Amino acid sequence: MKSILDLQNKELDVKNQLLHNICDQEIKQDAVTVKSNNKKNLFEKNLIIVGMQGQRNQGKTFTLNSLINENFPSEYYINTPGICMKYQSINDRNIIYIDSEGANGPVQIDYENNKDYQNLIKNQENNEQDDKNIQLVNKYVIRKHQYQKVTEQMQQEFVISNSHILIIMLTNITQEDVNLIHSIQSYLKKEKNSTQKRIFVMHNLKDFRQQECVELYIQNLKSLFPLRQQQVTTFEGSQYKYNSVFIDTIYKNVNHLFMANQHSQAGEIYNKFALDYLKEEIAQFRGEIKFNAAEKFQDYLNNNIQKYLTLKIEEQQNLSKKKELFEFNKEQNIIQLKKNCKIVEPKELQMDIFGYLQREFAYSIVKNGQKLYLLVDIPGPVNINYIFKKSERLLTLTIQHKEQIEQGLGETIISTRKNDEIIQNFKIWGKDKLYIMYKKECKDLTNGIYQFAFIEEQDESED
Structure with a gap:
């Protein structure tokens, strides 16, 4: 692949x-x-x-x-x-x-079939400055690298x-x-x-x-x-x-x-x-298992795909089958995402000091009528700022661990609890719907769980 x-x-x-x-x-x-x-x-x-x-x-x-x-x-x-x-x-x-x-491995970029690249070349031939298409081409290349890394x-x-x-x-x-x-x-x-x-x-x-x-x-x-x-x-x-x-x-x-x-x-x-x-x-070596490669790989994808990719799921699946995102197509002999699932984009993943992708905070999205609830696990005392861009369906959390406890005790010599500022993005999807943030129900549920609420936009709603 x-x-x-x-x-x-x-x-x-x-x-x-x-x-x-x-x-x-x-x-x-x-x-x-x-x-x-x-x-x-x-x-x-x-x-x-x-x-x-x-x-x-x-x-x-x-x-x-x-x-x-x-x-x-x-x-x-x-x-x-x-x-x-x-x-x-x-x-x-x-x-x-x-x-x-x-x-x-090197990432293969299909420049010749990229419209933004073609527009950039045309404008350069006419000696026109084209910052917009340069940014679009850069975004395309970065996205290709992200998919390759994932x-x-x-x-x-x-x-x-x-x-x-x-x-x-x-x-x-x-x-x-x-x-x-x-x-x-x-x-x-x-x-x-x-x-x-x-x-x-x-x-x-x-x-x-x-x-x-x-x-x-x-x-x-x-x-x-x-x-x-x-x-x-x-x-x-x-x-x-x-x-x-x-x-x-x-x-x-x-x-x-x-x-x-x-x-x-x-x-x-x-x-x-x-x-x-x-x-x-x-x-x-002493240790043997039964290993059906097809079943093992399908199970692995079901358990891990959403840690790396944002998926758009058209219909709410049965809770008992919420991880069953893939199916086996007997006619074509392929493992593929189910028809109601679509890859949107790679997640904004952080890398550790060894260049390994770090999985984001554990989270879940729950639908209740016209509302969506995002529950995020963020352990430890933290300060959280958030911005929701309705047009992009993107919630951005800026997370900073609190230092008051250390400051109250004295000078911190060493700490693995204090991290740099973390920025985490979440896509808020609904079938043919736009959502606005419902701030009345955004709250800290304690025990490291934070709730963010969204409601379907009505014709007279304000952003």
Whole structure:
């Protein structure tokens, strides 16, 4: 899938795949297209799920090929489309490997078919200043980037949350790689049973040819992560010239391994141990689940889509089915948003210090006759200012944590409770209706819940 927009209920291009599985009986799914010839009843087996993560062109597919003795395309200019899955059975252990497209891919901008861009070019040819169309083009580009970021992060979270073993691939480490590792660790902190996951950071040093260069790299890596070297005695012998793994002393389920250029002296030393060690850890992992990829992905979308995108829902759904936003179209073999749901725009999401999208405050919208009630969870003592723009159907909250308690006690030395000003936007939608704010019922319900009320605009209502 090029964009999360491919989930929209419309005729889909089968080339825009978000999820497609490559195995003997070909299970295929994108956001999108699902084809299943499940002769071996794979979904009924207990499976071990191994996920691959990392920036683009870091060697994820190359490593996957090495682990399962396959030959998927893995050149510099070839990117894995969306999420690919490969089934493998070893000694009655059933494994699904999930390879992903990778993070921070370039965003494709269709300038030639953008009317604002075409108008801008025409005006520039006539030597006319055109600030309006420049702003519109910039807005279009920013929006494309937002959809790309949401698409990548949702793919990442699906792989991370469903994997027993996670392999993070990187080459000569950059700050973006460090940020990715930290953001994955931060995400897993919120997951149940996250300590049972095994995480392997594979440093694919494909440009390194000498052992001394790899050793220097490892020494420098210790200034980025708190690592402890541990030799693996089961890999002693003449066939292994190296048998050490580096364990993160804080996140003990995170191990670092190293590979070098496979046709070099360093590659002969490091690569065999790294790959054989990974294979053994996967084969010996204790923890299996039944994993229907199509059902898992549909459940993930139902539970997470509204955290990243603003949806317009034409009709109030049954409360018991409020998360059932997607359906499976048997005729076209696609997973898509239901007909009464439409993607409006990506939400105004904040990023943490590692460049990871932060989910907004928990909220709900309740309809009661001609009124809409927005309930927002904002923990802690805060000051809230709000502006509602009826024409844009946009409520903007400006949130500032109070400091009176600290000031009453003395000088604050350190605090994680005090944050910078937070600005959060909410779309207030109604079927063919405009709403105005009903300030009489906007109030603090205590316990960190704030209520904002809106009423359908009548002909004689004032904004």
